[in-house]
Amino acid sequence: MASQVEALKNALETSHLVLVEFYTNSQTRNAWLASVVEAYNRQSSKHISLVSVDMNVDEALAETYRVSMAPAFLxxxxxxxxxxxxxxxxxDELQEVLSEF
Structure with missing residues (x-):
């Protein structure tokens, strides 16, 4: 799907961190990701963009990043x-990782 590719391309052209969530339609997306990213953006001088990629819709994007299973986070x-x-x-794991950046 072009929108996933475009969203990721646009996010990577910024100086922001980009959190990419790879999922499949057989799983529910991690709805809590958006709230953790929003909280990080409020508390930090840095900014994170969140892009979610359905691996069933855009297999090529998953292959580009060598992601063969879901969920995966980059x-x-x-x-x-x-x-x-x-x-x-x-x-908690995501918050710990984000605190390093």
């Missing part, structure tokens, strides 16, 4: 991968 900055997590992620 933290990127200007196309450089800073962090990766395959499998489930908790609010």
């Amino acid at each position: 933290l990127l900055l200007r196309k450089k991968e800073l962090w990766r997590r395959l499998g489930k992620l908790t609010v």
